[in-house]
Amino acid sequence: MxxxxxxxxxxxxxxxxxxxxxxxxxxxxxxxxxxxxxxxxxxxxxxxxxxxxxxxxxxxxxxxxxxxxxxxxxxxxxxxxxxxxxxxxxxxxxxxxxxxxxxxxxxxxxxxxxxxxxxxxxxxxxxxxxxxxxxxxxxxxxxxxxxxxxxxxxxxxxxxxxxxxxxxxxxxxxxxxxxxxxxxxxxxxxAVISPLVRRMAKNNGVDLGSLNGSGDRGLILRRDVEAAMTAPQAVVEKAPEAPTPATEPSRAPEPSTASGADVLPTPAADRAPDSVDARTGLGVSRREPVKGIRKAVAANMTRSRKEIPEATVWVDVDATALLDLRASLKAAQPESTPGLMAFLARFVTAGLKRYPELNTRIVTADDGSLELVSFDGINLGFAAQTDRGLVVPSIRRAESLTARELDGEIRRLTAVVRESKATPQELGSGTFTLNNYGVFGVDGSAAIINHPEVAILGIGRIIDKPWVVDGQLAVRKVTELTLTFDHRVCDGGTAGGFLRFVADAVENPMGLLTDL
Structure with missing residues (x-):
C-alpha cells in the first residue's frame, strides 16, 4: 500500500x-x-x-x-x-x-x-x-x-x-x-448528522433540513430519517422525481413533465433536442439542473413557507426629512456620508432593541417542544443582488455600529459577495434581514422570511407623492415599509410597534439619531 x-x-x-x-x-x-x-x-x-x-x-x-x-x-x-x-x-x-x-x-x-x-x-x-x-x-x-x-x-x-x-x-x-x-x-x-445518515437521507429523497432530530441537542439520528421515509409526506415529496409515462399513453416515451419535474430537469444529453412538453404541447427549448445558489434559495424558501405562519404589515412613510438630512451631510462631507441603507439599518437595530421578539429564533427542544431563543446582539442581514443571484450577508453585532460604520460594512460585504468570496459565517449568521427591493423600481412586497429568522423588513422605492403636511397638500418623498413576521413569536401589536418605530425614525431622523 x-x-x-x-x-x-x-x-x-x-x-x-x-x-x-x-x-x-x-x-x-x-x-x-x-x-x-x-x-x-x-x-x-x-x-x-x-x-x-x-x-x-x-x-x-x-x-x-x-x-x-x-x-x-x-x-x-x-x-x-x-x-x-x-x-x-x-x-x-x-x-x-x-x-x-x-x-x-x-x-x-x-x-x-x-x-x-x-x-x-x-x-x-x-x-x-x-x-x-x-x-x-x-x-x-x-x-x-x-x-x-x-x-x-x-x-x-x-x-x-x-x-x-x-x-x-x-x-x-x-x-x-x-x-x-x-x-x-x-x-x-x-443538528449535525453522520455520513451514513446523510447518505441514507439522500438515497431516499429525505430533506434533512425539514427534520427535527430526536437526539441530544436536536441531533438527527438514523431513526429520524427512517421515520421520514415512512411518513406520508415523504411519499408526496418524492413523487415528482418518478417518471409518469401513464400521463400520455398514446405518445412515444418523453421526459416526465408531471408537477415538479421542471425543478429536477433531465440533463440535456438524455433528451431529444425537439422534445415536447406533454402538458402544454410546446417545444422544450432548454433544460438545466437547479443547483448552486438557486437550489439553496429554493430549499430555504420552501422550508420557510412550510414551517413559518407568517403575517405582513406595511405603512407609507414620508422620507423627505431623511433625504434632506443625507443631502446636507453629503454637502459637508461628500466622502464619508452614509447611504440610505446605513441609516435604515441604524433605525432597524434601534427598533430591535425595543422589540427584541423580532430578533429571535424558534427551535425544537429535546422533548419536541418549541423554544424561543433570544440573542445578546443583532446580526443584521441585508439582501444583495449578484450575478449568481440574491444573497444575504450579515453585519455582525450591528447594534454596536454607527451609521458610518454600518455603511462601511454594507459596502464591504456587498463587494465580497459579488466576488463570491463570502465565508459561511458571513452568509449564515443573520438574526434579522433588511431588504431594499426599491432598487428594482417596485413599491412593496410580501417577502418570504429568511429561515430560520423570524422577520424581514422591506423598503420600496422612494417617489414623489401628494402628502398632507400641517393641513396642507404637498409633494413629498414617500416610500413603503413592509414587515413580514413569524406570528408564533409575537402578535400584531409588537410587529406594528416595531414598524411604526422605524417609520417614525425615517420621518424624523434627527430626533432618533441624537438620542442614540
Missing amino acids: GNTKVFLLPDLGEGLTEADLVSWLVAVGDEISVDQPIAEVETAKSMVEVPSPYAGTVEILHGQPGETLDVGKPLISVRPAGAPAGAVAGDAAVRDAAPREAGGTSKDGTDTGGDAQGEAYREEEKAGSGNVLIGYGTPAGAGITRRTRAPRRAAFPAAPEQDSAGRVSAEERTMDDLILLRTRVPGRLG
Whole structure:
C-alpha cells in the first residue's frame, strides 16, 4: 500500500450533503503545501476555497469542474514529499470505514455502542465537534484525543502482520481519513448528522433540513430519517422525481413533465433536442439542473413557507426629512456620508432593541417542544443582488455600529459577495434581514422570511407623492415599509410597534439619531 493521502470533501456547514466543483486551483503533478487552496466549490450561497490538509505532490483530482460532489467522497489525492509513488492509501479504507462508522442499529433506531469509533464520532457531533475544515482553525488540543482512539480492527480489510511501527502508521493514516470525513466549518454546529445518515437521507429523497432530530441537542439520528421515509409526506415529496409515462399513453416515451419535474430537469444529453412538453404541447427549448445558489434559495424558501405562519404589515412613510438630512451631510462631507441603507439599518437595530421578539429564533427542544431563543446582539442581514443571484450577508453585532460604520460594512460585504468570496459565517449568521427591493423600481412586497429568522423588513422605492403636511397638500418623498413576521413569536401589536418605530425614525431622523 502506498503512502498517498486522500482528502475527502468536508461538510461545509449545516450537514450539507454535496457541493458543486467550480474549478481546480492546482493540477496533477503540482507541489502543494498545507492550507494551500486546491479547489473552488459552491454550496448553499457561498463560493468556498477548499484548502489542502496535506503537503506533497498532487496525484489525482477526483472530479471535473461543473460536477456535483458528495460530502465524504475523495476530492484530491496527495503523495507526501519523499514518499514513493504507489497506490492510493486512503480510498479503500475510507470506503470500508464510512458505512461501518455508525455501528449497528437497536430496536428503537439508535446506533449501538458496539462500534467504538462510531460512538466516539456521535459523541463529538452531539457536543459540537472541534473538527473543522483544515485551514480555518481548530481549538487548542482538539484532534489530539481523537487521534489516540484506536479504530476497530474488524472494520478494515485484514492485512499481514507487520512490525509495531508499521501497524501504527496504517492506523494513523486511516484515522486521518476518518477525521477528514467528519470535518466541519466553525460556527455552524446545528443538528449535525453522520455520513451514513446523510447518505441514507439522500438515497431516499429525505430533506434533512425539514427534520427535527430526536437526539441530544436536536441531533438527527438514523431513526429520524427512517421515520421520514415512512411518513406520508415523504411519499408526496418524492413523487415528482418518478417518471409518469401513464400521463400520455398514446405518445412515444418523453421526459416526465408531471408537477415538479421542471425543478429536477433531465440533463440535456438524455433528451431529444425537439422534445415536447406533454402538458402544454410546446417545444422544450432548454433544460438545466437547479443547483448552486438557486437550489439553496429554493430549499430555504420552501422550508420557510412550510414551517413559518407568517403575517405582513406595511405603512407609507414620508422620507423627505431623511433625504434632506443625507443631502446636507453629503454637502459637508461628500466622502464619508452614509447611504440610505446605513441609516435604515441604524433605525432597524434601534427598533430591535425595543422589540427584541423580532430578533429571535424558534427551535425544537429535546422533548419536541418549541423554544424561543433570544440573542445578546443583532446580526443584521441585508439582501444583495449578484450575478449568481440574491444573497444575504450579515453585519455582525450591528447594534454596536454607527451609521458610518454600518455603511462601511454594507459596502464591504456587498463587494465580497459579488466576488463570491463570502465565508459561511458571513452568509449564515443573520438574526434579522433588511431588504431594499426599491432598487428594482417596485413599491412593496410580501417577502418570504429568511429561515430560520423570524422577520424581514422591506423598503420600496422612494417617489414623489401628494402628502398632507400641517393641513396642507404637498409633494413629498414617500416610500413603503413592509414587515413580514413569524406570528408564533409575537402578535400584531409588537410587529406594528416595531414598524411604526422605524417609520417614525425615517420621518424624523434627527430626533432618533441624537438620542442614540
